[in-house]
Amino acid sequence: MRILVTVKHTPDLQSQRSFTDGRVTRTAEDGTMNELDENAVEAALQLVEAAGEGEVYALTVGGPDAVAAVRKALQLGVHHALHVSDEAIAGSDVFGTAKVIAAAVRKVHDEAPLDLVVTGMAALDGLTSMLPTALAAELDWSQLTLASALSVDGGEVTIERHLPDSHETVSAPLPAVVSVTDEANKPRFPNFKLIMAARKAPVTVWTLSDLALDPAQVGAGAARTTVIDASPRPPRADRIKVTDTGDAGTQLANFLIEKGLA
């Protein structure tokens, strides 16, 4: 079983997240591997462990700091780390990013076939959840998204998917792109041995020319959307906080009535 996991470098949720020139501010200090990608790494490791053989690759696309995302994946136990980094990629939209990831996946797949690409359900900076679909389409592989459970058997992958109005079971032949939700598993914690090993583990760095990609196809220039303005929202004004001394329920009700909400 050969699996590639995509992991994104995103600002820590607990940090002061912001925009600079229409792009998410990313710094080495408060950046980390997207929390939801821990579930993707876990799903891949579990499949390989269950199969008793195989390898897991972690791949990130991003500037020099993004290497932190694949280092984190190494700490969790993936076998190989890949980092695609090229100035021309900066400012890519989801379609540009998907092109780059697809080219890197193909390069690995050409060396020895992959069975699966596993992604997180969303990157917690943009929360768009569009990349897995775009990647499956670029690769022309099966697309199975939002898996809360998955299994691989006889050349097929089967997932369970919880939508607001229905629960689905969906199957598709390998190779496939599967996105997993945070219901799929409980990510493991890195152990000391892996943390030490991850520090020294090699990370393969590819540029666009290693992937034979034309810079004009990616980056800000090719992006179909541009953030033209970003501003912090002011905190809610006139906040009221009362401590219950026996009539706070009435006060709350009166507040709703006054606002025409009750």
Added chain:
Amino acid sequence: MTIAAVLIDHRHGAVTRPALEALTLARSLGTPVAVWLGEAPSADAAAQLGEYGATEVRVVDAADARVASRAAAAVGAASGDADVVVMISTFVTKEIATRLALATGAGVVVDAAGAELVDGKVETFQTVFAATWDVRTRINADKAIVGVRPNTTHATPADSPAAATVVVVDAELPEARERIVSVEPVEQGDSVPLAEAPVVVSGGRGTSGDYSLVSDFAELLGGAVGASRDATDEGWISHEHMVGQTGTTVTPALYVACGISGAVHHRGGMQASGTIVCINMDPEAPIFEISDFGVVGNLFDVIPQAIERIKEHRGA
């Protein structure tokens, strides 16, 4: 002339309120045409779409449009002439939007709170980072796809109703690799789905698993019941009720958080709500930072009193 196609969300043949919101928004972007996947709409449903401005209702009766590639091809067949395609942003439509964009070269914004035409280009507004930032995005491509969140546009009928002529579209759909093995509908009862509800009353760990007060309060306010992840993980209430970045994102006019601390993961799914009210015993809980009205108190005392006061007011 700009044509704005709207993918109509419908349930058991009835047009949903978010679909009317999307049509209302589409009217400000161009001439709206409705795209309807599934069996043709009833005369009433078509007339309602006309009331909200749809000049045509294009029906694609596609089998297995549950698979994203097929749904996208169906929408594409019915919106070939459209400059803008509007849909309600959900996990399912985000996939349709992505596939449609790849097929047509369109630019996409999902989870938008609104959109307008500026110098012939579509610009959208969104709130991001748990609603702590406002962002404006320009769609550079000639074709634009906009996924809008429910409750962000007020649905209003058009000044003069449109014809809403029903047109059947033949679509050539691609073979799908994916096979739907089974579909099990989730019992909704009569309640409004969480994402569409104008009011959401949510309970967290502070309920200790007792949702009766939260449900009563929600029913009184005409809203839906939400929950934190801790509550769904405990099995106190089903996963469909979870509000948050990995659950449902809600933007109701009123959000009431009962016994919920307001972790960033939870805030990410509700912070853009209109008015936020909370009841929490811990005065330091982060939920107070984003609440217009916060009660430091026990929800088991506060909710019954609030219910009583509202009933008394309504009775008066």
